[in-house]
Amino acid sequence: MAGIALPLQDFIASLDPSSLPKILQICSGVYFQGSVYEISGSEVSFSTGDLIKVIGIELQSVSCEDVANKETFELPVSHAGLFKVVPEQMPYSSVEEMMSLRPVGQESFLPFTFHSHTKMTLDTFTLGAGKALTVIAIEKHEGKEDQVRCHVKGEAEASAEVRIPLSSRGQFYECESEECYTLKEIMSSPFLRSRRFCLVKKTNCERVLVLSPVYQIQAIMNLRKNVLRFPSSLEVDVVDVSDLCKDVHFMTPLSLKEVLSRPDESLPGVVEILEEPHAGSLFKCNWLQGLTKRAHLVLHKKGTKAMALLSSMKGRKAQQFFLVSQQYGGRIRRRPRDFNSVYELYVASTQTKGLTVSVTRNCEEVEEEGLPGLSVGERLEIVSCTRMDLPGESSKKQKQSIEALLCHRVQDPDDVDDEEEEEEKEEEEVKQLDEKEEVRLPLYMQGHFVEVLGDNKKYKLSQLGKEFSLPLDVKVVSRDTELESDPLVGFPCLRIEGAMLEPTIQASFLDKPDYCFELPANWLSMSVCYTEEPLPWPDGQCPKSSVEWVTEVSEKFFYEFQKQRNSGEAPPPRPPKRDLSSSKSSKARSKPAKKSSKHQDKITPTEQFSAMTLNKKRAPAPPPPDGLSDEPPTIVPRKHLEVGGSAKALPNMYIKMNQPKTRGPTSDVTACVDSDHDYETLDESLASMVKSAQESVAFLGKS
Template sequence: MAGMTTLPLQQFIASLDNTCLPKILQVCSGVYFQGSIYEISGSEVCFSTGDLIKVISTELLSVCCEDISNNKKFELPISHTGLFKVVPEEMPYSTVEEMVSLRPVGLESCLPFTFTSHTKMTFDNFTLGAGKALTVLSIERREGEEDQVRCHVQGQQETSAEVCIPLSCHGEFFECESEECFTLREIMSSPSLRTRRFRFINTTKCECPLVLTPVYQVHAIMSMRKNVLKFPSSLEVDVADVTELCKDVHFVTPLSLTEVHSRPDESFPAVVEILEGPETRSLFKCSWLPELSKSGHLVFHKTGTSAMILLSSLKTRKAQQYFLVSQQYGGRFRRRPREFNSVYELYVASIQAPGLMVSVTRNCEEVEEEGLPALSVGEQLVVVSCKRMELPCESSVGEKQSVEALLCQRLQEPGDDDDDDDDEEEVKQEDEREEIFLPLYMQGHFVEVLPDNKKYSLRDLGKAFSLPLDIKVVSRDSELEADPLVGFACLRIEGAMLEPTIQASFPHRPDHCFEIPTQWLSMSVSFTKDPLPWPSGQPPKCHVDKVTEVTDAFFYEFRKKENSDTAAPPRPPKRNLSSSKSCKKTAKSSKKSSKADKSKHRPNKSVPTEELANLTLNTKRRPPAPPPPAISNDQPPPVVPRKHSGAEMTTGKALPNTYVAMEDSKKKVPLCSVAADVDSDHDYETVDETLVTMMKVAQENVMFY
């Protein structure tokens, strides 16, 4: 090490220019901390005499401030917003050039500055006495002539003049305190300012002069270690620059997957060694992930950008699954109708798919004061647009309220007597569409009505429809040994992405490849000189996995990026309690009238007709049970008549209820003498022998049809 210049690590790193990196340093100060081990952020760093360190980058973290009066030190972050002033030097400058060279370069605030001369100066026919203050305005540079500084001189009786002083002028020059202020970043960016002393403008912190020293985080690698070291430049180690002497020394260079992806195409294929495996809590659930262990090897075939689709299974009793699928997937899909549990979900879906048609799957009662219309099961709605609607009731302030609502067209259902109408009336009825408003805060249950039943590829689905989209695999990818997407009743396409990927395989199976998304997997590797696991010039035909299962953590991270600015659903408006009572009364009356109007057009199948109500029940033989009536919220469900025992059938009388008083039990009425009450809560039907005979003949005709 004879002839090499040794510097403290702090001083050497502060003088480094990042454009000159990497640099190879040799430790010259012996064993550090008596044990040669320094623990930084949980990692061991060993510096012994003769160790070689390859510095690959530096990062400015903070500034060390040393108080000259008591040698106390403290650190300030580089983002510190306080301002500093330069403390004038006590020692005089011998030339003007020496004084100017210590001014900051590249900062607009470097001029003007003021200095004084303790000696008399004479320039041509102009003489300056000692102690005169001169303010440097500019530096004059002319070709073929000596550089000069143009200075302003304040004379007696408010007279002033300008004088040009050569930079080579000798004397005793002292700086005057300047009003110019600097931030920590400005000071650290100027090599000339780093050598100066400063004081806080706010003198309450520290009035004494300070020496400012940058503290860097050094990123380096060592010849005997395979991971990147990170340590502060403030370590008390002396080093020497041996870059030129150690050009042939091989350093293992750890690379992240992102750095690997940025390497030129000529670097592939290559065999790499895994220096640091993925985290234990990984975002992937696939067969190749457990084999990515430390000191293992991989074959990197090529890099590229792949179009991928994120799929999710339905929420069932089993755990929900997620898949990252390449658009090269060869299976075919059919669309599945989506389900919506609120009008707001309909609104979000209609933005991406205009003209959305849905069918109501659950009845909704009308609430006039909240603007909620009545919906029946099976009604079809076509979403038109989002508009504002006025509510019939006033707010607590007494003003009319308007809310955002979804304008929909309700398709009229054909009546039972449509077969008797002519063609013109049918066309007219099909064209009639009732417009209704559904407030965005309304809860409802809808299912999408699909116009086709075609088969699509992933690429075609992405071009023809907006996401999210519900699908089902109807034909598997024949190139996959086991297609994990087959068997799901429904899958949802959550989103699409373009991911930078690395096509990789294991050396013992070089033809079985998989794609590693570089932005979702954290690991470090190093390129080796190992030969490729196939004959020279005969690469294998690669089969790439097109489906990769991921965890729910991957899905949540993806949703954070995609829906960070999604607005929350609207809330129902505040109601005025006094006005809501009157609204309820009007709502009930209007509801009755609307029900009456609907009953004219749509017969209620849950109420028995008058013809059946007037018939009597024959206890000897019962007709077959009719199909269950349609459920309606307007009428209670029909009650099935009780089954009678043999004793009841022979006597024609009902048994007494043992839980009722004996006086009531004595009032026994024959069952056959009770007529059906149409207006009662229970729909008991009575049928005579004529109806039984008619139904029997009808059944026989159907059987011989």
């Protein structure tokens, strides 16, 4: 039998979500902002008599109506304000009537306070009018009348407990409660939703509100395939006809997760795509283009598959990402990993025991920062993470302790002399084991290292996941022969970022039932519905199919995967603060004296730099003083020399050389063509002048 016609808002507000699905019939309605299909993107409207099947409801917001002026507005469910229950103004004629309006499970809404408008006499106890009574519990006894146990305050803060029969009559009024509720708490209780509230503020607020939930309804129709979504505030009357329309066939849309929850007997089967994946999809594979609306798929089987996420190295080409099933049949060889910091070494050492790396770039030693010197080709064996003290500048300062990676320097086996005797080699190995050189690398230190591998074997993808920790650098050396084209072949290096267990559905297109691919249910958002179309092969003769084990995904997929995996990972450590004064003084002490004196003459004075700018030219040189003659200056005698009156200083031959002279004929001596030098020859007169000048200088020095 059909139910009573109710407004859609009232029906949905009183609906228990666990009772879904429900079949409703449209009775009448008024559309203010267009029909429901215009809201959801369709041009068709509801008609009287239409059947809709409600399959889900979701709370969207809360509608608030002012009782005084009928003004309405909406608040989000996450609204942080608190609300207080407004007491009802109408009196109750009996205690039983007042308590019957309390919600089921009354203990959760106790204590409850009320007062009587008239005086009450209870056996030997009399209560005055207006005395507040707080209900603590409801007592039920077999063969006796039910009573409410109440707490009452007397004079001088005295208190007592009384028991009032439910049949007591009079005029009872509800008292204001100090308890406050959030919108979520109010919407989750049918009893609270039927009450009136006022918003709790610092100032008094007399605005009385009626709160109503606004849901988004998900429904399907018997003549349409897509899912309808419309608000419950749509002004339309409906009637519940679920019992009368049990045989009406509705095409039920299913998500991939819902397909997985169906029994195994539902597969294989043919489905139709109702809602295709979103435009910003996480996948870039070739079969994604075929997942269009109204396309048909064959769902073969479902299960949980172990998969690995692989990425290509960053380079000239755009980086690519692949989701690969562990059933991939290609052969893979390990590749050494590159590390650009000590922190990356530490993270890798926690996943790989006995990690050994080789230094690929020199690192200069910085003593005050605790950075050791490393040379290209040195091998380091990672031992553990420890702490080290930075060298302090003075004894008064407390040394700073930082996290560091303890390593052992390992001798390269190629450096050992092949001609050494076996006994000497054994002794060297024993000494190296007893006295290993320890190196401490701060975690914040930047460096360049490459992993040293000990094997050159070929593995399957499933073997790598069991024997080694991820991430892992690999190269595909032989393709999977079962694939038409293996996209992993040709990359010089691929990195296995991580592994996952994914629920998947093996599917194929209707025109190519033997070409299958994997649909990851947790990463692909689409809806399908089962059809009555037969399978594209004879009954019981399922063809042998090839499965595409490699699926190319987008960069967005990679970042979403990293976000889920590294949600709680701590950031790398920061380097300690530098003491600029100590670093400058240490650098000044460590600088050799010869080097400073060598470059002393090349330093330009500050005054010269002050006259040089980008916008102004350098100031011209000052003019020569007056009275300057072209004659060479006389040489002032040395102070310690006693020069007589007749003694004269010899003229400086170098000064005379600066005077312009005509160059005489060159010597007949010819340069040797075969000589490596390119010296110029001097004529005889110039050679004699140089010789006499040298003798004059030597004479002055002796005197």
